[in-house]
Amino acid sequence: MRVRHYVGGEFRTDGAPFPLVDPVTGGEAGTAPEAPQAVVDEAVRSARAALSGEWGATSPEERSAALRRIADGIDARFEEFVDAEVRDTGKPRELAATVDIPRAAGNFRAYADLLYGRPERAYTTTVPGWSGGTGQALNYSVRRPLGVVAVISPWNLPLLLLTWKVAPALAAGNAVVAKPSEETPSTATLLAEVIHDAGLPAGAFNLVHGHGADAAGAFLTGHPGVDAIAFTGESATGAAIMRNAADHVTPVSFELGGKNPALVFADADLDAAVDGTVRSSFTHSGQICLCTERVYVERPVFDAFVERLGERARKLDGYGPMISAEHRDKVLSYYRLAVEEGATVVAGGGVPVFGDGRDQGFHVEPTVLTGLPEQARTVREEIFGPVCHVAPFDTEEEAVRLANDSEYGLAATVWTRDLSRAHRVAPRIESGIVWVNCWNLRDLRTPFGGVKASGIGREGGEYSLDFFSEPVNVCIQI
Numbered sequence: 404m405r406v407r408h409y410v411g412g413e414f415r416t417d418g419a420p421f422p423l424v425d426p427v428t429g430g431e432a433g434t435a436p437e438a439p440q441a442v443v444d445e446a447v448r449s450a451r452a453a454l455s456g457e458w459g460a461t462s463p464e465e466r467s468a469a470l471r472r473i474a475d476g477i478d479a480r481f482e483e484f485v486d487a488e489v490r491d492t493g494k495p496r497e498l499a500a501t502v503d504i505p506r507a508a509g510n511f512r513a514y515a516d517l518l519y520g521r522p523e524r525a526y527t528t529t530v531p532g533w534s535g536g537t538g539q540a541l542n543y544s545v546r547r548p549l550g551v552v553a554v555i556s557p558w559n560l561p562l563l564l565l566t567w568k569v570a571p572a573l574a575a576g577n578a579v580v581a582k583p584s585e586e587t588p589s590t591a592t593l594l595a596e597v598i599h600d601a602g603l604p605a606g607a608f609n610l611v612h613g614h615g616a617d618a619a620g621a622f623l624t625g626h627p628g629v630d631a632i633a634f635t636g637e638s639a640t641g642a643a644i645m646r647n648a649a650d651h652v653t654p655v656s657f658e659l660g661g662k663n664p665a666l667v668f669a670d671a672d673l674d675a676a677v678d679g680t681v682r683s684s685f686t687h688s689g690q691i692c693l694c695t696e697r698v699y700v701e702r703p704v705f706d707a708f709v710e711r712l713g714e715r716a717r718k719l720d721g722y723g724p725m726i727s728a729e730h731r732d733k734v735l736s737y738y739r740l741a742v743e744e745g746a747t748v749v750a751g752g753g754v755p756v757f758g759d760g761r762d763q764g765f766h767v768e769p770t771v772l773t774g775l776p777e778q779a780r781t782v783r784e785e786i787f788g789p790v791c792h793v794a795p796f797d798t799e800e801e802a803v804r805l806a807n808d809s810e811y812g813l814a815a816t817v818w819t820r821d822l823s824r825a826h827r828v829a830p831r832i833e834s835g836i837v838w839v840n841c842w843n844l845r846d847l848r849t850p851f852g853g854v855k856a857s858g859i860g861r862e863g864g865e866y867s868l869d870f871f872s873e874p875v876n877v878c879i880q881i
């Protein structure tokens with residue numbers, strides 16, 4: 404497939420091509436076009452024109468039907484989407500086929516459902532009341548789209564995290580200009596094809612490819628014609644985007660980094676806690692924002708937990724690579740730093756040898772560490788690889804304090820059989836999401852987002868519609 408921009412209803416490839424790399428083998432995997440400022444400008448202009456044209460006049464029912472056609476279009480080309488996601492990310496096929504692609508289609512269906520049949524309830528409220536002593540008034544508020552929305556997405560779950568924003572933005576009646584990660588542009592291009600075939604009016608959805616800083620990403624997020632920015636990626640990138648957007652006071656919704664804790668209490672089902680931590684630390688080789696990198700285990704079960712987790716980590720196979728040579732080097736630099744900081748390496752810590760083409764790819768070993776102090780950089784900084792540090796705790800109070808001792812606050816996991824403890828501990832954790840006896844069990848309609856350096860705002864279900872639209876209060880004196 405050819406990676407193409409999609410601007411004003413047309414596919415194009417202007418801009419210098421940049422190379423794509425297959426992370427499994429390190430080999431070349433085609434090219435993508437680097438959108439110059441002029442293409443970004445045109446995309447923003449096309450989006451604006453769509454708002455004052457056919458797209459701006461659509462009813463919620465029409466948008467609901469369009470979203471459903473897009474979901475069906477993804478399903479119809481399911482294998483192509485899976486192939487493209489696997490090629491770009493190197494993730495196991497099963498993961499792409501059970502999470503990334505079906506949940507991307509699910510994002511469009513969820514918003515089609517939310518809109519269908521109840522536009523009034525979703526979009527207006529009425530409040531009769533008094534107006535400053537001058538008489539009775541009827542207040543009602545209508546929700547209007549924000550306008551032109553920029554969507555900037557990362558490489559770890561390329562289609563899922565893109566559609567996570569594009570679906571509600573379109574549902575609320577905005578026009579979108581999206582820029583996927585330069586590492587993983589393929590499924591976004593397929594999505595543009597599906598949206599084109601679904602018959603969305605030209606300019607409702609636009610796609611530009613290219614890099615972030617000083618390139619398409621920055622051109623878009625600093626653009627005076629952009630009314631809102633929805634971004635998922637690193638916290639430092641979020642800060643750069645905010646600075647860039649500040650001149651135009653553009654509202655932002657940010658899903659950023661994490662250093663997610665898991666708390667394992669001695670009363671937990673240890674099999675489930677070990678299984679769950681294998682998933683939460685090592686799924687997609689740790690390259691999910693929700694992955695656990697800090698595990699705190701109540702002292703009586705600490706040794707048993709570490710031994711079993713280490714054994715499971717050593718036996719893992721079939722795992723995918725880091726996204727790039729650069730990211731592999733970053734993760735390996737943390738493996739080395741951990742040792743310098745005094746860690747015991749219980750499992751992994753290096754580069755696996757497969758004896759085949761994967762040895763030129765970007766794999767690192769699933770790694771379990773112990774023995775580091777809380778202030779160690781390895782325990783504080785997001786690594787975004789298949790690695791966790793396990794430390795003991797003695798009291799519930801200490802467990803909560805350790806969980807909260809982080810600049811981040813995205814997702815936490817609590818393992819306990821004590822229902823009262825679960826209810827007591829969960830709301831005390833400074834985190835947007837707390838899972839109890841599970842991980843990444845997620846309904847697309849629930850609020851999703853982080854506190855502290857992990858983000859601004861919540862997305863998911865009605866929460867996304869709230870961000871992507873604004874209430875306008877209309878007050879009529881009676």
Ligand SMILES: NC(=O)c1ccc[n+]([C@@H]2O[C@H](COP(=O)([O-])OP(=O)(O)OC[C@H]3O[C@@H](n4cnc5c(N)ncnc54)[C@H](O)[C@@H]3O)[C@@H](O)[C@H]2O)c1
Nearest residue numbers: 557558583584614615616620621636637640658659660692
């Ligand atoms: N909280 C969440 O929901 C969530 C989900 C997935 C990933 N993440 C985070 O994303 C990170 C991994 O993804 P990544 O490496 O692709 O993130 P990244 O921040 O490097 O890049 C994300 C996107 O931002 C663009 N970008 C980079 N610099 C930019 C700039 N100055 N202006 C505008 N755009 C710019 C990139 O081109 C890319 O499209 C991790 O930190 C992870 O925790 C968070």
Ligand SMILES: O=C/C=C/C=C(\O)C(=O)O
Nearest residue numbers: 502506560691692693845
């Ligand atoms: O990386 C961040 C988000 C991940 C979300 C999911 O994997 C999901 O909801 O299935």
